[in-house]
Amino acid sequence: MTPALILTRPAPQAEAFAAEITARWVGPLRTILSPLLQxxxxxxxxxxxxxxxxxxxxxxxxxxxxxxxxxxxxxxxxxxxxxxxxxxxxxxxxxxxxxxxxxxxxxxxxxxxxxxxxxxxxxxxxxxxxxxxxxxxxxxxxxxxxxxVAQPLSDAAFEALQGGAPVILPLFSPRTATILAGQAPFAAPVHVVVMSTAVQNAAAAINLRSLSVAATPDAGAMIAATLKRLRVMAEQGL
The missing domain is CATH 3.40.50.10090 (Rossmann fold)
Structure with a gap:
C-alpha cells in the first residue's frame, strides 16, 4: 500500500517541506497537506x-x-x-x-x-x-x-489516519502534536518524526507504530529524519 505523508504545518512551510521530500524520494508516496494551525x-x-x-x-x-x-x-x-x-x-x-x-x-x-x-x-x-x-x-x-488558531484535520488526512496504509507524520511543535493527539485515536499504522524531545512528549498520547527524533531542531534535520523513516519503511515492506 502506498504510504501517506501528512504535513500539518501552515501551508507555505508544508508546501516547501513536501517539495524537498518529493525531490529526494523515488518511491511511492501520497502527500496530504492538512495544516493544524491557522x-x-x-x-x-x-x-x-x-x-x-x-x-x-x-x-x-x-x-x-x-x-x-x-x-x-x-x-x-x-x-x-x-x-x-x-x-x-x-x-x-x-x-x-x-x-x-x-x-x-x-x-x-x-x-x-x-x-x-x-x-x-x-x-x-x-x-x-x-x-x-x-x-x-x-x-x-x-x-x-x-x-x-487550532484547525481540525482535513477530510483526506483523517481518512488516511483511519485507513490501512502506513502514515508518516513530521511534527514540528508541541502545540501541533497536542492538537493532533486531541483528534486521535487513529487506526492506521502511524510513524511520527519529531523536531525535539518537547514535541516527542506532546506526541506521547498518540498511538504510534514508530517515533523518530530529528538530530537537530531544524527543517533540514526533519527532512533527513523523514527520508530515513521512509527508507526504513520501504526496507521493511511497510
Missing part, C-alpha cells in the same frame, strides 16, 4: 521605535515585524537559518541562532547586546526567552504579533 495576525500597538534589537523565533515573527514600528537595519536574533534568511530579506541585520528558542536565548546572553530588545512571537510560545534574558539583566519586551 496563523492570524494580531495588531501591534506598542511603540517599538527605541528598541535596540529584535528576537524572531519563527518565520511568522518576521511577517509580524513588517507591521511593527521598527528601525531599518535593526539587529535581529533569529532562531535558525530559515528565519534568518527571511529576516535578512526584510531588511534586518541578522544573527542566526542554533535552531531552538532556549539556545537562542543563551546565545544572546553570551553576547550581552544593548537593550531593550523585543521578542515578536505568537500567542502560544515556548522557551521563556524574555524571562531568561531578564534574569541575565538584558531588557526584553514581549510583543504578540500573531495567533496560532
Amino acid at each position: 496563523i492570524v495576525p494580531v495588531p501591534i500597538t506598542v511603540d517599538l521605535t527605541q528598541v535596540k534589537g529584535v528576537i524572531l523565533t519563527s518565520a511568522h515573527g518576521v511577517a509580524a515585524s513588517r507591521a511593527a514600528t521598527l528601525p531599518r537595519g535593526l539587529p535581529a536574533w533569529c532562531v535558525g537559518e530559515k528565519t534568518a534568511q527571511l529576516a535578512s530579506e526584510a531588511g534586518f541585520d541578522v544573527i542566526a541562532g542554533p535552531g531552538d528558542a532556549t539556545r537562542l536565548a543563551d546565545k544572546i546572553i553570551s553576547r550581552r547586546p544593548d537593550g531593550p530588545l523585543v521578542h515578536l512571537h505568537g500567542v502560544h510560545t515556548r522557551g521563556g526567552v524574555s524571562e531568561r534574558l531578564a534574569a541575565a539583566g538584558i531588557g526584553c519586551i514581549d510583543v504578540i504579533g500573531y495567533d496560532q
Whole structure:
C-alpha cells in the first residue's frame, strides 16, 4: 500500500517541506497537506521605535515585524537559518541562532547586546526567552504579533489516519502534536518524526507504530529524519 505523508504545518512551510521530500524520494508516496494551525495576525500597538534589537523565533515573527514600528537595519536574533534568511530579506541585520528558542536565548546572553530588545512571537510560545534574558539583566519586551488558531484535520488526512496504509507524520511543535493527539485515536499504522524531545512528549498520547527524533531542531534535520523513516519503511515492506 502506498504510504501517506501528512504535513500539518501552515501551508507555505508544508508546501516547501513536501517539495524537498518529493525531490529526494523515488518511491511511492501520497502527500496530504492538512495544516493544524491557522496563523492570524494580531495588531501591534506598542511603540517599538527605541528598541535596540529584535528576537524572531519563527518565520511568522518576521511577517509580524513588517507591521511593527521598527528601525531599518535593526539587529535581529533569529532562531535558525530559515528565519534568518527571511529576516535578512526584510531588511534586518541578522544573527542566526542554533535552531531552538532556549539556545537562542543563551546565545544572546553570551553576547550581552544593548537593550531593550523585543521578542515578536505568537500567542502560544515556548522557551521563556524574555524571562531568561531578564534574569541575565538584558531588557526584553514581549510583543504578540500573531495567533496560532487550532484547525481540525482535513477530510483526506483523517481518512488516511483511519485507513490501512502506513502514515508518516513530521511534527514540528508541541502545540501541533497536542492538537493532533486531541483528534486521535487513529487506526492506521502511524510513524511520527519529531523536531525535539518537547514535541516527542506532546506526541506521547498518540498511538504510534514508530517515533523518530530529528538530530537537530531544524527543517533540514526533519527532512533527513523523514527520508530515513521512509527508507526504513520501504526496507521493511511497510
